[in-house]
Amino acid sequence: MIARSAGFPVPKIVSYGEHPDTPHAPVSILMTRIPGKDLGDPEFYEGMADDERESIFAELQCILQVMRKWSNPRGKEQICSVLGTAVRSVRIPSHAVGPCESESEFNDHLFSFLSSRSFETREKFEEMVEIAERLRKMRHSIVFTHGDLKHHNIMVLGGHVSGFLDWESAGWYPEYWEFTTPLRFGPKDFWYNELVWKLGGDKYAAELESEKALVPLTVDAWAW
Helix, strand or coil: CHHHHCCCCCCCEEEEEECCCCCCCCEEEEECCCCCEECCCHHHHHCCCHHHHHHHHHHHHHHHHHHCCCCCCCCCCCEEECCCCCEECCCCHHHEECCECCHHHHHHHHCCCCCCCCCCCHHHHHHHHHHHHHHHHCCCCEEEECCCCCHHHEEEECCEEEEECCCCCCEEEECCHHHHHHHCCCCCCCHHHHHHHHHCHHHHHHHHHHHHHHHHHHHHHHCC
């Protein structure tokens, strides 16, 4: 795994299994245990000393910066998994797409499942479409992305990042994707959203607004 070879704190894969009869969990992975506690507990993070929080922030920032410099052997524009296949994410309509040869092709898939069913009025639906459509006019670099930068995927021990978990959505995506993934839900002042905002999410406020509009427009296609 490229993350492991880069020296990132990731578990070692012991075995892999496929379960075609279980669509919600078609694969299983057995891996080594990572020491520490995940950041999903706000009291745990808030109970840390300032220097511990600063250390965790600096280490996460370093990991993200290193990843974003990795070049895609299949070209600068292609959106794909590590293997050059489709990217998979619960936030993508139908949960998979690609490989895509451009950001425009990727956007076409994101917008191909628009539905007004979640809206009480046509006016509100059209308002959300207008906000979401702004994303199509933006252009981004395609960078390597973990794909699920949630607090429960970050393990911490002794004020340091001891594990970075759940890489099944990893691949090359538009640069904003890493940050808008965890920021789409919850208020900006939520403790973890504040952390992601400082890690680089603040650069993608416009993309986040469009993504938040896209959620109710396509929810039927990616929510189970």
